[in-house]
Amino acid sequence: MATTTASNPSLAQKLRGLSGEAVKFGIVGLSGVVVNFAVFWVCINGLHLASLRSNIVATLVAIATNYLGYRYWLYRDRDAASRKREITLFLLFSGAGMLIETGVLGFSVYVLGLSSHFEQLAAKVGGLALGTVFRFVSYRTWVFKAVPQPVAAEEPAAPVAAQTATAAPAAPAAPAAAVVAQAELMLATEQIRLAKAE
Template identity: 45%
Template sequence: MSERGVLRARLDRLLREVAKFGLVGGVGLLVNMAVFNLVRHATEIPVVRASLIATVVAIACNYVGFRYFTYRDRDKTGRTREMTLFLVFSVVGLVIENGVLYTATYGFGWDTPLQNNVFKFSGIAVATLFRFWSYRTWVFRALPSAAEPAGGAAVQDRPALEDPAPAAAGHGSR
């Protein structure tokens, strides 16, 4: 495969990954904001505590989506390691997300329902960048490729779990 073809294949895989991450993240965002507003308006729980509850619920939803949709083709051998790292990086994301809301609410006194939602959303946006990088780099590791070019970067033309042997042996396609 040419260098340009390799670059194109990597870019295509990254774009698919970003789209899947975004889809799961979008569902997580809806869950997070819905739980936040429900807890905030149905109880007397302070704004940042309501946000923490909502973030924890969204983290649980997101793990299921990331493991079984976005990163379903990634290494599944170290589930304890995976879940530990997921929780560690999720807690860092939780601190980023809720730190923005805390600063806006208690640092600047911006505590109307609209302001709460704007800064909750802003915190989620900042934390999402961190989560995307950490989850794809450390938590849901790519399986090693059968074809390693001289530069050391893995190149794959098919999903990591697809077995090319049956198709190559003339057993038909799946």
């Protein structure tokens, strides 16, 4: 099998890529947090809705804005072949994250009796932190799936010219395999160059 740095990145490269992804996830998530808290504050203070109802409205608005950031900025290079599947899974995992967040808020308000606006905000922060960890893992694992990497072509043991000289009937296949292997190597190199540019 052909092994190159492009097709088989080291652990350090994988961790660097993951940390870059986590930073971008955090930026999109932070914008969602700002939207979430702003809508929550307006609902709880301006509209005088109950805390759980306010949390659900705020989280739904944040989910919509986050999807746009994840799909069109962070995971724009991921497989978007099945948009219906992607949106369905995104909403499913976002809903589960919202249940985590709302559960923590409900527990603090209705079980612990922490009912002031600032205590509710503190509980919302805790729930949001737990929900965010859940969302990061689920989004990158199941929602925004990576485009499958091409399988590296089998490298011939001898140079292509030597193969064509010894096996005349196989001559057309050997140059084609070499061209495919070269194209895959160029594609992998270009992907790494684009990843470093981001």
